[in-house]
Structure formats: structure tokens, C-alpha cells
Amino acid sequence: MKVLVTVKRVIDYNVKVRVKADHSDVDLANVKMAMNPFCEIAVEAAIRLKEAGIATEVVAVSVGSASCQEQLRTALALGADRAIQIDTPDNPESLEVAKLLAALIQAEQPSLVITGKQAIDTDNNQTGQMLAALLDWPQATFASAISLSGEQLEVTREVDGGLQTLSLSLPALVTTDLRLNEPRYASLPNIMKAKKKPLEVKTPAELGVSLKAHTRLIKVEAPAERQAGIKVDSVEALVDKLRNQARVI
Amino acid sequence: MSILVIAEHDNRALNSVTLNALQAAKAIGGEIQVLVAGHHCQAVAEQAAAVAGVSKVLLADSPAYEHRLAEPLSKLIATLGKDYSHVLAPASTSGKNLMPRVAALLDVAQISDITAVLSSDTFQRPIYAGNAVATVQSLDAIKVLTVRSTAFEAVAASGGAAAVEAVTASAVPERSRFVSEALAVSDRPNLGSAKVVVSGGRGLGSAENFALIEQLADKLGAAVGASRAAVDAGFTANDRQVGQTGTIVAPELYLAVGISGAIQHLAGMKESKIIVAINKDPEAPIFQVADYGLVADLFEAVPELMRQL
Ligand SMILES: Cc1cc2nc3c(=O)[nH]c(=O)nc-3n(C[C@H](O)[C@H](O)[C@H](O)COP(=O)(O)OP(=O)(O)OC[C@H]3O[C@@H](n4cnc5c(N)ncnc54)[C@H](O)[C@@H]3O)c2cc1C
Ligand SMILES: Nc1ncnc2c1ncn2[C@@H]1O[C@H](COP(=O)(O)O)[C@@H](O)[C@H]1O
Numbered sequence: 196m197k198v199l200v201t202v203k204r205v206i207d208y209n210v211k212v213r214v215k216a217d218h219s220d221v222d223l224a225n226v227k228m229a230m231n232p233f234c235e236i237a238v239e240a241a242i243r244l245k246e247a248g249i250a251t252e253v254v255a256v257s258v259g260s261a262s263c264q265e266q267l268r269t270a271l272a273l274g275a276d277r278a279i280q281i282d283t284p285d286n287p288e289s290l291e292v293a294k295l296l297a298a299l300i301q302a303e304q305p306s307l308v309i310t311g312k313q314a315i316d317t318d319n320n321q322t323g324q325m326l327a328a329l330l331d332w333p334q335a336t337f338a339s340a341i342s343l344s345g346e347q348l349e350v351t352r353e354v355d356g357g358l359q360t361l362s363l364s365l366p367a368l369v370t371t372d373l374r375l376n377e378p379r380y381a382s383l384p385n386i387m388k389a390k391k392k393p394l395e396v397k398t399p400a401e402l403g404v405s406l407k408a409h410t411r412l413i414k415v416e417a418p419a420e421r422q423a424g425i426k427v428d429s430v431e432a433l434v435d436k437l438r439n440q441a442r443v444i
Numbered sequence: 445m446s447i448l449v450i451a452e453h454d455n456r457a458l459n460s461v462t463l464n465a466l467q468a469a470k471a472i473g474g475e476i477q478v479l480v481a482g483h484h485c486q487a488v489a490e491q492a493a494a495v496a497g498v499s500k501v502l503l504a505d506s507p508a509y510e511h512r513l514a515e516p517l518s519k520l521i522a523t524l525g526k527d528y529s530h531v532l533a534p535a536s537t538s539g540k541n542l543m544p545r546v547a548a549l550l551d552v553a554q555i556s557d558i559t560a561v562l563s564s565d566t567f568q569r570p571i572y573a574g575n576a577v578a579t580v581q582s583l584d585a586i587k588v589l590t591v592r593s594t595a596f597e598a599v600a601a602s603g604g605a606a607a608v609e610a611v612t613a614s615a616v617p618e619r620s621r622f623v624s625e626a627l628a629v630s631d632r633p634n635l636g637s638a639k640v641v642v643s644g645g646r647g648l649g650s651a652e653n654f655a656l657i658e659q660l661a662d663k664l665g666a667a668v669g670a671s672r673a674a675v676d677a678g679f680t681a682n683d684r685q686v687g688q689t690g691t692i693v694a695p696e697l698y699l700a701v702g703i704s705g706a707i708q709h710l711a712g713m714k715e716s717k718i719i720v721a722i723n724k725d726p727e728a729p730i731f732q733v734a735d736y737g738l739v740a741d742l743f744e745a746v747p748e749l750m751r752q753l
Contacts (some may be wrong), residue, residue, distance in 0.1 A: 209483040211707055212572045221576050233689075263569070290553050313689055318571055319556050322542030324514065328548035333515055333620035336541045339682065349623065353682045354537040355636070355691065357627040361513070363617040373672060373689065374682060376540065409553035411578040413566065421714055424735035426726075433738050441718045441735065443640070443697040444664065444753065 196306035196365070198241040198250040201296065202269040202270050203231040205316040218414040230266040230369070233311025235273075235378040236371040240309050240341065243376065249343055252276050254303060258292045260285045264394060271389035272381035278394040283406065291406045292388035293325035298402035300330060305366065312337050325372040333363040339374040349380075365426040381393075445474030445564060448502075448525060449544070450533035451492050455482045458491040460637055461534035461600035464493060465591040469532055470599060471561035475499050478606075479524065482516055483510035489608045494579035497604035506613035511622040512538060518545035519614050525550055525586060529564070535590035535692075538637075541573040543590050552584035559595035574711040579692075593636060594715060606680065628681060635667040635684065640697045643669030643686055643713070646677065647702020647723065647742055654679040656746050657701060663753045669693060671703045687712035704743045705730025722746070 206212060206253035208228040215222045231240075255270035257263040258281040267278035281295045300308065310323035327334035335341075335350035339358065344351050350361045353372045381389070399406055427433045439444045447469045452459040459558065464476070469476045476497055480489040483505040489503040502524065508516045525531045525546060535540035535557045535598060547554035559577070560568035566581045567589065635641065644657035654674065659666045669686040686693055698716035701735035703709060705721070705728055713719070714733050721734035722745050731737040738745055 206572070208708070212575050221572060227446060254538040282562075288553060290548060290551075293548060315688070316572055318569075318573070318688065319542050319554075321547070321554050321556060322595050324541065324544035325548035325554075327514075328518060328545040333618065334541075334545070335620070336514075355683060357625065357681065357683050359511075359625045362621045362623050366494045367619070371680075373685075374676065407584070409584050409717075410555065411581040411583060413581050415571070416577050416579075418570065418577050419575055421719075423732045424736045424737065426731070426739060428753060429746055430738065430740075433736055434749065434752045436736050437718070437720070439695070440698070443718050 196250055197252045197254065197303065198244055198298065198307045198309065199254045199256060199303060199305040200234070200237045200241045200270065200275065201308070201310040202234045202238065202240045202266050203311065203314050204228055204257065204259055204266045205231045205283050205314055208232055208315055214415050214417045218416055220412065220415050228265070230269050231311050233313055233371050236373070237311050238270050238273050238275060239308040239376045239378040240371060243248050254279065254305065255432050256281065256296065256299060258283055258287055258295055267394055268389050269381060271381065271392040271394070272386040277392060280394065280396045281402065282396050282398050287406065288409055289319050289322045290325055290409055292322050293329055294404050295399055295402055296326050297329040298404050299370055299397065306364060308368045308371050310368065312372055319436040323368055327368040330368070332368050334368045334370070335361050335363055336370040338369045339372050341369060341375070398409065445529040446527070447473065447474050447476050447530040447532060448474055448528040449476060449478050450521060450531070450539065451478050451480045451488060452534050452536055452538055453480065453488040454740060456487060458488050459602055460598055461536055461593040461678065462492070463495065463534050463601060464593035465534045465598045466497065466599045467596035468558065468561055468589070470497055470532070470692060472564050474529065477502060479504065479521065481509040482512060483507050491601070492607050493606040494602050494604050496600040498604050498606045501606050501608045501618060501624040502611045503608050504611045504613050508613055513618065513620055514542045514545050515618040515620050516614060517542055518549055519616065522544045522549035524611065525615070527585065530589065532589045532591055534729070535592050539590045543588055547588040550586050550588065552586050552588055553582060554588045554590070554592050555580055555582060557592045558589050559592050560567060570711070573707050575707065585630045590693060592753065594692050617670045628683060630660060633667045634664070634668055635691050636692070636693060638667035639695050640664045640666035641669045641693050641695045642666045642699045642701065643671065643703060644674055644679065644701050645671035645703030646673035648674060648679055651679045660699070660746055660750055663750050671709050673738070700730050701746060703730055704728045705733065
């Protein structure tokens with residue numbers, strides 16, 4: 196079966212972003228960019244399905260400007276067979292990303308789509324669910340385990356209060372949570388090989404999708420900074436502060 | 445303006461996060477209705493009808509909604525939602541699973557995890573693990589929102605007397621099926637709404653040692669939280685992860701024990717009223733947000749703390 200994974204280019208998770216002085220957005224100039232960590236988990240899940248002989252082809256897709264080809268090359272180095280960049284300005288809105296992906300999926304006809312649960316820049320946690328709705332596919336979000344038997348995909352999900360297990364008929368969509376797997380690193384030979392793997396560019400027009408704005412970003416501000424408090428020198432002093440100063444115990 | 449708030453519940457009781465979402469609805473202003481979709485959930489509808497400020501409760505009672513799977517529910521809500529200006533749900537795992545589907549079916553954006561209502565179409569939300577706050581205006585006719593519970597006070601659970609009206613369920617067969625659930629049964633307060641939270645990190649070293657956190661939590665009547673590292677290492681359950689990609693908490697008192705204070709962890713707890721950190725590394729970033737920091741070995745400090753409480 197064919198598996199399609201989505202890959203988003205985001206700020207590296209170790210970087211602390213700063214807000215631009217004019218409050219128009221955060222400042223991404225000269226900031227280290229990387230594959231969204233939840234997408235790394237999605238790519239890893241797809242590759243493991245291929246290694247297990249279940250997936251026959253893994254296609255990685257990213258929506259954004261040409262710069263996201265860097266992350267697609269990473270996906271290819273990790274083991275994806277081919278990649279597709281859907282060319283849009285940077286920061287497309289989730290619903291538009293979902294529409295573009297849905298149009299591509301109509302053409303590609305994968306049996307399984309794996310997305311991250313959340314992009315660590317927008318923290319939206321919605322694109323996969325929107326995509327599943329547009330395709331009228333079943334979904335299992337926040338996956339911590341997946342297994343396939345025949346046409347049924349069993350997925351364990353991380354939910355408030357514990358775990359839930361669902362059974363989905365294919366084609367289906369899964370969004371990854373942190374415990375699904377531990378992504379591998381790309382080896383140098385595989386990075387070299389990835390340069391020769393196919394990477395196709397498609398435009399929204401080719402997919403028959405016209406983009407529309409649903410929201411307007413009015414401003415971006417720094418959050419209220421928390422002041423560091425004091426250090427206490429003993430447990431006794433801590434208990435005293437909590438009882439008599441903060442009055443929280 | 446008319447607002448539909450999707451109730452969170454387990455077919456028996458209304459989850460209090462619904463009351464926080466109702467506060468956001470009040471801030472938007474207009475008539476507020478609540479949808480209770482589930483199975484054998486009449487009791488939940490009655491609780492919702494008693495909430496102050498609710499004008500009507502829609503009850504969709506069907507086996508199809510028993511586990512509140514996203515596929516049938518999103519179809520129901522998208523059908524109902526056409527008649528409202530706003531559709532809101534708590535930003536719980538359930539709301540996050542469901543509402544983007546609703547938005548896509550309505551062909552509108554979903555604005556996730558709002559922390560403030562500036563006007564009926566303009567909202568604030570944290571982005572980049574809370575390192576920035578975005579002000580976002582919706583250009584859509586119907587606004588689909590999820591609400592960060594810790595950012596809105598709960599409305600009063602009583603004082604209302606709304607009518608309960610049955611709505612017909614959609615009967616489309618779905619290609620997703622509920623198999624099983626393993627939910628923690630605990631006498632401790634709920635992590636997302638507890639007044640006191642005690643969280644443990646990698647510093648605990650093992651699942652056995654993590655019991656120290658649970659004992660301290662029980663002394664304080666607290667919920668138990670954890671860092672991602674503690675969950676990944678198997679010290680404790682996944683649903684205890686506090687942070688950018690876990691549960692968001694804002695208790696009166698948050699105790700971080702053996703947690704370094706990575707930005708992803710801070711994103712989930714830095715709105716707490718009082719933060720206490722116990723860590724043996726004086727340079728740990730958690731001390732930059734802690735009101736009271738204790739540089740100590742947790743294996744000495746925590747037992748001593750329990751003795752003194
Ligand atoms: C995509 C993504 C999402 C993430 N989401 C989250 C999230 O939601 N929540 C989250 O928490 N993390 C999240 N993380 C992980 C985060 O980046 C950190 O790795 C994690 O929070 C570290 O956990 P920790 O503080 O327990 O461990 P460490 O950083 O290893 O810190 C352990 C601390 O314990 C202290 N210590 C050790 N022994 C003792 C002792 N005997 N006594 C006292 N102190 C001791 C050490 O000094 C150290 O400061 C995420 C990461 C990524 C990439
Ligand atoms: N521009 C994009 N290109 C490719 N995949 C995306 C894009 N935006 C979101 N996704 C996918 O959807 C997941 C959730 O993103 P979000 O809904 O933005 O939090 C990400 O982890 C990606 O897998």
C-alpha cells in the first residue's frame with residue numbers, strides 16, 4: 196500500500212523565538228529551521244511500515260515555498276521514496292493546506308496518510324483532522340501505537356485521562372503523538388542518495404485549488420514575562436513561605 | 445449572535461472544562477446554547493441546563509455518539525453549526541480531535557486554544573510554545589474555536605433553567621470504530637483543573653522513585669503531572685505530561701521536582717499562580733520562572749517536605 200506523510204518546515208524546537216519590534220510577527224531571520232518533530236515521527240512510522248513489508252511506497256509532501264524542499268530532502272534521506280512540494284507562499288493557513296493535500300491525495304490515492312499532531316510554530320493541531328474531514332476518511336489523532344491487520348488499522352491514541360484504541364477502515368488518516376516511535380537520524384550515505392530521489396513541484400492551480408484567507412494576523416506580542424522569585428535555603432524555609440507568604444498550603 | 449458550545453462529558457457528568465468554554469462564550473456575547481451529544485446522557489443535558497447563562501440545551505442521544513468519535517459528531521455539529529455565529533469547544537484532546545473536522549466541513553478556519561476574547565471576531569492565542577501571543581481576526585461567517593480552559597474562569601454550574609430539546613442524530617455508518625479505553629481511575633483531582641499540581645521529571649530516575657511524587661501529591665491533595673522526559677522514560681503515564689504538547693495547567697500552586705524547565709514544559713505551566721522548583725542544579729532554567737526555588741537533592745528534600753506538611 197502507498198503511504199503519504201506530510202512534512203512541515205518549522206523553527207528548530209531548541210530555538211526561543213523573539214517577536215519583531217513592529218509586532219507584525221515573530222522574527223525568523225537567520226533562525227535555524229528543521230522538520231517539525233511530529234512530522235519526523237510520521238516519517239519514521241511510514242518507513243517502519245515499509246521495512247515491515249506493509250507499505251510499498253512512501254511519499255513525503257510539504258506545502259510552502261521552495262525552502263521546504265530542504266525538509267523534503269531530509270524525509271527522502273530518512274527513507275521516503277519520493278517527495279512533492281506544493282508551492283505556496285510561506286505560512287499557508289491550515290484549511291488551505293488541508294485542501295491542497297486533499298486534492299493531491301485524490302490523485303495519489305494512498306491508503307494511509309500520516310501527519311504530525313501539531314506544528315510547533317503555530318501550535319494549531321488541526322491540519323490532519325481537516326484533511327480527514329475533506330476526504331471523508333476516518334481519523335485517529337494523537338497516535339501512540341499503530342498496527343495493521345488486513346484493511347483494518349488499529350490505533351492507540353493518547354487522550355486526556357489515558358489511552359483509547361480505535362479501529363479504522365482504510366483509507367485512513369493518523370496524526371502522530373510523541374510516544375509513537377523514536378525517529379532515526381539520516382546517515383551520510385542516505386543523505387547523498389536522497390539528492391537523486393525524485394522531488395516534484397506542484398502549484399495550487401495544477402491541483403485546482405484557489406487559496407483564500409480565513410483569518411488575519413493582527414499582531415504578535417511577547418507574553419508577559421514571569422519574574423524569577425527567590426531561592427530558599429531549606430525545606431523549612433520553603434514550607435514557611437508557602438504557608439505564610441503565598442498562603443497556598 | 446448565537447453561540448453553540450459543545451459540552452465535554454463522559455455520558456454521566458458534565459466535565460468542568462465546559463464551564464470554562466462557556467465563560468469564553470459569555471465574553472463573545474449573545475445567546476448561548478449547549479450541545480450534549482452522547483448516549484444515555486440525559487443527566488449531562490440536565491446539568492448543562494442548570495448552568496447559569498445557558499438558554500437552551502440540544503440533546504443528541506444515540507449509540508453513534510457514545511464514545512464521541514470525531515466522524516459522526518463532526519457531521520452533526522457541522523449541520524447544526526450553520527445556524528450559529530460561533531461554535532466553541534474546550535481545547536481538550538476531545539475538542540482538538542473534533543473541532544478541526546467541524547471547521548473543514550463548514551469551510552471555515554478553526555482558531556485553536558484561544559486565551560482571550562477581544563471582540564466577537566478577534567481572539568488571542570499563544571503560538572511558538574507560548575513564546576509569542578498572536579491576535580487573530582476571523583474573516584469567516586462562522587467562527588469555530590477551541591478554548592484554553594486555564595485562561596477562562598468557570599461560569600457558575602447552577603442558577604440556570606434552560607429547556608432541553610432533542611435533536612435527531614445522523615445515522616451514517618462510519619469507518620471508525622471504538623475498540624477500548626484505558627482511563628486512569630484516581631481519587632486525585634483532575635490535572636487540568638486541580639488547585640495544586642506536583643510534577644516530576646527525569647530527575648526522579650525511575651518509575652519506583654516516581655512514587656515519591658504521588659505521595660507528595662497526596663499530602664497536598666494535588667494532581668500529579670510530569671515532564672515529557674519522565675513519560676518517555678516510562679516513569680509515569682502519558683496523560684500526565686504537562687506542556688506545549690501535553691496538558692496545560694494553571695493551578696494556585698505548581699511544584700516542579702527534578703524538572704529542568706525546557707520551553708516546551710514551561711508552555712504548559714508558566715501561568716500557574718505560585719511555582720516552586722526543587723532541583724539540584726542551581727542553573728536549571730526552571731528557577732527563572734519559580735517564585736520559590738530550592739536547590740537540593742530531591743531524594744532528601746521531598747521526604748523532608750512530606751514530614752513538614
Ligand atoms: C516536539 C516536542 C514536544 C515536547 N513537548 C513537551 C511537553 O509537552 N512537556 C514537556 O515537559 N516536555 C516536552 N518536550 C521535551 C522538552 O524539550 C524537554 O526535553 C523535557 O521537558 C525535559 O524533561 P525534564 O526536565 O524532566 O528532563 P531534563 O531536562 O533531563 O531535566 C532533569 C532535571 O532534573 C534535575 N535532577 C536530576 N537529579 C536530581 C535530583 N536527585 N534532585 C534534584 N534534581 C535532580 C536535573 O538537574 C535536571 O534539571 C517536547 C519536546 C519536543 C521536541
Ligand atoms: N505547510 C504544511 N506542509 C506540510 N504539512 C503540513 C503543513 N502544515 C501542517 N502540516 C501537517 O499537519 C500537522 C499538524 O499541523 P498544524 O495543524 O499546523 O498544527 C503537521 O505536523 C504536518 O504534518
